[in-house]
Amino acid sequence: MSTDQGPTTGDEETYFDDLVTWATGHLRGDEVLTATLGGENSDFVRFNAGRVRQAGSVRQRELGLDLIEGNRHTSSTLELTQDTEIDRARVLRTLESLREQRAMVPEDPYLVYSTSDVRTSKVRRTELPEPSTILGEVNGAGAGPADLVGIYAAGDSFDGFASSLGQRNWAQSTTFSLDWSMHLRADKAAKNTYAGFEWDHEAFEAKVDWSGRQLRALDREPISLTPGGYRVFLEPAALRDILEMMAWGGFGLKSHRTRQTPLLHMVTEGARLHPTVTISENTIGGMAPDFQEQGFSRPDEVVLISEGEYTGWLISPRSGREYGVADNGASSHEAPNSMAMAPGPLPREGILEELGTGLYVGNLWYLNFSDRSACRTTGMTRFGTFWVDQGEIVAPVNVLRFDDTVYNLLGEQLVGLTDEAEFMADPSSYFRRSSDSARVPGALVAEMRFAL
Amino acid sequence: MPDTIPNRLRAALPRDLGDGGYASIRYVQSRSEGLSVRQGVVQPVRNAEEAGAMVTVWDGGGLGYAATSDLTPAGLDAAVERAREWARVTSGLGVLAEPPLTHTVGTYSSPVERPWSDTTLAERIELLRDHDGRLGVDERIVDWEAGLAHRVVDTIMVTNGGGEVVQHYETTFPSLRATANEGTNTQTRTYGGHAFCGQGGIEVLDRHGFADAAPRIAAQALELLSAPNCPTGIMDLVLAPDQMILQIHESIGHPLELDRILGDERNYAGTSFVTPDMFGTYRYGSELLNVTFDPTVPGQMASYGFDDDGSPASREYLIREGILQRPMGGRISQTRAGLPGVSNSRACSWNRPPMDRMANLNVEPGESTFEDLISSVERGVYLETNNSWSIDDSRNKFQFGTEYGTMIEDGELTHPIRNPGYRGISATFWRSLSGVGDRSTWKVMGTPNCGKGEPNQVIEVGHAAPVCRFSGVEVFGGEQ
Numbered sequence: 064m065s066t067d068q069g070p071t072t073g074d075e076e077t078y079f080d081d082l083v084t085w086a087t088g089h090l091r092g093d094e095v096l097t098a099t100l101g102g103e104n105s106d107f108v109r110f111n112a113g114r115v116r117q118a119g120s121v122r123q124r125e126l127g128l129d130l131i132e133g134n135r136h137t138s139s140t141l142e143l144t145q146d147t148e149i150d151r152a153r154v155l156r157t158l159e160s161l162r163e164q165r166a167m168v169p170e171d172p173y174l175v176y177s178t179s180d181v182r183t184s185k186v187r188r189t190e191l192p193e194p195s196t197i198l199g200e201v202n203g204a205g206a207g208p209a210d211l212v213g214i215y216a217a218g219d220s221f222d223g224f225a226s227s228l229g230q231r232n233w234a235q236s237t238t239f240s241l242d243w244s245m246h247l248r249a250d251k252a253a254k255n256t257y258a259g260f261e262w263d264h265e266a267f268e269a270k271v272d273w274s275g276r277q278l279r280a281l282d283r284e285p286i287s288l289t290p291g292g293y294r295v296f297l298e299p300a301a302l303r304d305i306l307e308m309m310a311w312g313g314f315g316l317k318s319h320r321t322r323q324t325p326l327l328h329m330v331t332e333g334a335r336l337h338p339t340v341t342i343s344e345n346t347i348g349g350m351a352p353d354f355q356e357q358g359f360s361r362p363d364e365v366v367l368i369s370e371g372e373y374t375g376w377l378i379s380p381r382s383g384r385e386y387g388v389a390d391n392g393a394s395s396h397e398a399p400n401s402m403a404m405a406p407g408p409l410p411r412e413g414i415l416e417e418l419g420t421g422l423y424v425g426n427l428w429y430l431n432f433s434d435r436s437a438c439r440t441t442g443m444t445r446f447g448t449f450w451v452d453q454g455e456i457v458a459p460v461n462v463l464r465f466d467d468t469v470y471n472l473l474g475e476q477l478v479g480l481t482d483e484a485e486f487m488a489d490p491s492s493y494f495r496r497s498s499d500s501a502r503v504p505g506a507l508v509a510e511m512r513f514a515l
Numbered sequence: 516m517p518d519t520i521p522n523r524l525r526a527a528l529p530r531d532l533g534d535g536g537y538a539s540i541r542y543v544q545s546r547s548e549g550l551s552v553r554q555g556v557v558q559p560v561r562n563a564e565e566a567g568a569m570v571t572v573w574d575g576g577g578l579g580y581a582a583t584s585d586l587t588p589a590g591l592d593a594a595v596e597r598a599r600e601w602a603r604v605t606s607g608l609g610v611l612a613e614p615p616l617t618h619t620v621g622t623y624s625s626p627v628e629r630p631w632s633d634t635t636l637a638e639r640i641e642l643l644r645d646h647d648g649r650l651g652v653d654e655r656i657v658d659w660e661a662g663l664a665h666r667v668v669d670t671i672m673v674t675n676g677g678g679e680v681v682q683h684y685e686t687t688f689p690s691l692r693a694t695a696n697e698g699t700n701t702q703t704r705t706y707g708g709h710a711f712c713g714q715g716g717i718e719v720l721d722r723h724g725f726a727d728a729a730p731r732i733a734a735q736a737l738e739l740l741s742a743p744n745c746p747t748g749i750m751d752l753v754l755a756p757d758q759m760i761l762q763i764h765e766s767i768g769h770p771l772e773l774d775r776i777l778g779d780e781r782n783y784a785g786t787s788f789v790t791p792d793m794f795g796t797y798r799y800g801s802e803l804l805n806v807t808f809d810p811t812v813p814g815q816m817a818s819y820g821f822d823d824d825g826s827p828a829s830r831e832y833l834i835r836e837g838i839l840q841r842p843m844g845g846r847i848s849q850t851r852a853g854l855p856g857v858s859n860s861r862a863c864s865w866n867r868p869p870m871d872r873m874a875n876l877n878v879e880p881g882e883s884t885f886e887d888l889i890s891s892v893e894r895g896v897y898l899e900t901n902n903s904w905s906i907d908d909s910r911n912k913f914q915f916g917t918e919y920g921t922m923i924e925d926g927e928l929t930h931p932i933r934n935p936g937y938r939g940i941s942a943t944f945w946r947s948l949s950g951v952g953d954r955s956t957w958k959v960m961g962t963p964n965c966g967k968g969e970p971n972q973v974i975e976v977g978h979a980a981p982v983c984r985f986s987g988v989e990v991f992g993g994e995q
Contacts, residue, residue, distance in 0.1 A: 107969075107970050109779075109969050109970075111610055111777070111778050111779045111781075112610070112778060114608060114609060114610045115578075115605045115608045115609045115610070116609070116610050116779055117578070117580060117868050117870075118578070118579060118580065118601045118604070118605050119579055119580025119581055119582065119597075119598065119601055119868060120580070120581045120582070120597045120598075120601070121581075121582040121866050121867075121970075122582065122583045122584065122585065122594075123567065123582070123583075123584050123866050124584060125565070129559075136559065137559070137560045137562070138559055138560065138561065138562065139562035139563065139564065140562070140563045140564065140565070141563075141564045141565070142564070142565040142566055142567055142584040143584060144584055144585045144586060144587065144590060145585055145590075146585060146587050146590070149587065157564075160562070161562075164560060164562070164636055167635065167636040167637040167640070168557060168560060168636070168640065169557050169640075171556070171557070171558075171559060172556060173556065174559075194601075194604055195604050198604065198605070198608060202608075210778075212778060212779070212781045212782040213782040213969070214782070214783075214969035214970065216970060242782065242783075242969075243782060244781060244782045246778075246781060249786075249909075250781075250786055250908060250909055252781065254782075321657050321658035321694060321696075322657050322658075322694070322696035322701045323658065323694055323701060323703070327699050327701060328699055331698065331699055332699065428785075428907065428908055429904075429905045429906055429907070429908070430905065431903045431904055431905040431914075431916075432903055432916070433903060433914065433916055433936055433993070434934050434993035434994045435701070436699055436700060436701045436993075436994075437699075437993060437994035439993065439994050441903075441905050441914045442905055443905065443906075443907040443908065443912065445907075445908050462907045462908070462909070462912065464905075464907070464912050464914060464938070466914065468994065491971055492969070492970035492971045493966065493971040493972075493973055494973075496970075514914070514938065515912050515914065515938050515940075
């Protein structure tokens with residue numbers, strides 16, 4: 064929506080810079096201030112059956128302040144208005160409140176903050192179509208026998224870090240994401256996402272065509288499979304969900320040292336995955352900022368699993384201090400933001416022939432651990448799941464529950480990974496639009512265990 | 516007119532909408548404090564403040580929203596204009612052309628017996644230090660933490676027809692965790708998972724025995740290290756309230772949300788196996804099953820006077836004696852579906868529009884004592900505190916796990932078991948309900964993190980439940 068979106072690119076960055084500079088002038092004694100800014104000017108349009116369910120705009124800017132003196136500190140977040148007078152008054156009031164609290168908290172033995180004065184700025188601003196254009200595109204895509212459900216989210220998103228010691232980091236981009244499913248009947252649907260920096264009508268149409276072809280394959284009598292083991296091909300989106308479960312505490316130093324990692328067998332017993340499995344935190348290839356919330360820079364890449372062997376952790380500055388090891392710029396939750404899995408040797412084009420007879424799984428859903436220490440995971444098949452017989456799609460398959468360990472799926476039972484890793488932007492928007500992404504190939508698995 | 520937030524909101528409301536036009540501005544201000552002590556170290560105090568407003572405009576057959584943190588008169592005016600522009604752009608394209616909303620006046624305030632401000636920050640930290648110290652009592656306990664969070668939310672919603680709803684909420688959320696390890700066996704025990712929270716002040720800590728919980732939690736984490744794996748088989752299952760909360764949430768709550776039944780969530784949170792024709796006749800559970808939507812329970816996590824569309828809250832039966840009665844849908848969904856509903860149109864904050872959510876969704880108590888429920892089981896398991904949840908997108912095939920299990924043999928609780936889990940199908944599981952605990956077993960709980968919606972929203976919900984017994988359920992254990 065073009066109406067009064069607030070400050071333009073340079074203004075957001077300058078406003079944050081000026082505000083922290085002004086706040087620095089109000090520090091006392093040896094106080095140090097670090098600040099973060101996360102915000103967006105976003106449009107959201109939600110669809111059901113090709114019609115608009117909810118449409119609107121969100122302007123939000125969350126300022127984080129950490130006020131430090133010696134080894135004592137307290138922090139707060141507050142919402143900025145972009146009205147200088149109001150925001151300065153709020154910052155001043157917050158600093159006073161943090162000082163009062165600081166007198167009541169003990170020293171923090173694991174406090175670490177950046178003492179750099181480096182300045183970086185990465186801005187990628189593009190022009191996106193007006194919402195009325197998008198509504199027209201979606202209406203066109205939704206025309207036909209299937210109904211379209213999903214969400215379009217677009218606009219500017221920005222992250223900043225600043226300190227009273229002079230450091231400034233800024234990352235801003237204009238992005239869009241149309242995350243949709245086209246439904247034939249009941250839960251039989253084709254899922255797709257189109258995301259990027261510039262809207263391309265032809266690229267969108269190609270995605271819609273793909274959905275149309277999958278819908279035609281879905282328009283057959285579904286079959287129900289009994290629990291048991293099946294040969295399976297996991298589309299990149301399905302494999303990504305399994306990798307995200309591994310990443311739920313699997314790669315952080317703290318979860319390893321406290322023995323809560325789901326990859327406990329790899330850490331304590333040297334268990335290995337298939338030698339074609341290499342996983343990294345690939346900041347250089349992702350969309351997330353190259354600095355974390357305490358202002359420490361992230362390396363281009365941290366290899367986590369190399370050729371099936373556990374090789375590295377994500378280490379936040381705080382965990383690094385706690386456990387006496389060097390950090391590698393991980394965020395405080397020590398989970399990947401830009402996970403990448405190396406592709407393998409299997410030609411993507413001929414994957415149905417490679418699968419032969421078995422399950423083709425387009426998406427998984429609602430995964431969780433059924434035995435965390437063993438990295439045993441359960442979840443459901445969803446969208447675009449088919450039974451394949453001798454390389455030919457036979458019928459859609461009603462939802463199935465899997466329950467299996469990563470050591471089987473990406474270890475003993477892994478036949479191979481496809482030769483192309485697909486880039487997938489995270490369409491989630493809890494609190495604000497995500498800048499996470501993943502680059503993942505497909506996986507052919509000799510046997511995956513299904514329980515219900 | 517003094518320059519107050521309510522006056523600014525009223526002044527910003529559009530006066531020139533077309534016939535039947537509706538506009539509201541919903542202001543939300545929240546303040547929260549999060550404290551924790553981990554392994555004797557006070558973690559950084561987490562304070563958060565936010566304030567913003569969501570403008571809603573129905574006009575000319577279109578609907579638009581605009582959220583802003585700029586609460587100056589100019590900022591609010593700009594947001595109103597953006598919402599009006601969205602209404603113009605979406606005119607004739609929406610799922611509903613006319614607003615079914617009313618202009619309500621009223622107030623609500625959480626009951627608070629012992630205000631948060633009665634204690635100092637230093638006292639709260641000292642309280643957590645004490646609990647933390649009672650968790651790390653054995654070298655096999657490799658991580659432990661005590662936490663306490665408090666949030667105050669004030670909302671004001673004004674409408675162009677003179678409506679004005681003012682609500683004040685306070686919630687408190689205590690937590691304890693002990694993680695024990697030997698080799699590749701790691702076991703975590705907590706204070707009710709995320710369940711033992713509620714509206715109110717410091718008194719929330721007394722509702723579920725926070726004061727005495729730490730030693731038990733530490734001892735049970737250690738017990739689990741040497742406990743046998745949960746057996747596999749078909750057997751009777753008795754669920755504690757802090758597992759019932761999850762069972763209710765996933766296999767009754769979400770399937771009965773009317774926006775899911777209408778298909779709004781098919782791309783994300785999912786659809787429902789429940790269809791509109793089932794209401795009034797469908798047997799959801801055994802005759803022992805009675806489920807209410809009840810935002811009027813004092814002190815429960817999601818109690819309120821009005822939902823975020825301004826509809827007054829009231830207690831309604833969703834399932835009575837096992838028969839499905841009505842879905843959970845607010846005014847907009849009710850109009851779209853032509854079904855009765857409840858006042859459950861809720862938004863997580865100022866930056867999201869409301870949609871159908873659970874509020875307090877409760878299984879009503881029955882007549883069995885805890886001893887009755889256990890003594891009638893020849894071989895089964897008693898499971899406490901959820902730690903794993905997964906269910907299909909129609910909310911039917913589920914698999915859940917818990918932190919702690921106890922074998923039931925010949926009517927007696929015998930010994931702890933580790934890594935317990937069970938699976939089933941919602942449409943048939945509740946029909947296997949064979950015993951419902953009385954009010955002495957009934958606990959009022961909640962959870963701060965129910966996720967749903969596009970754009971995504973995470974919100975507090977409440978659940979109350981007694982201990983319940985289910986017959987003939989598929990139970991299993993872990994890998995080791």
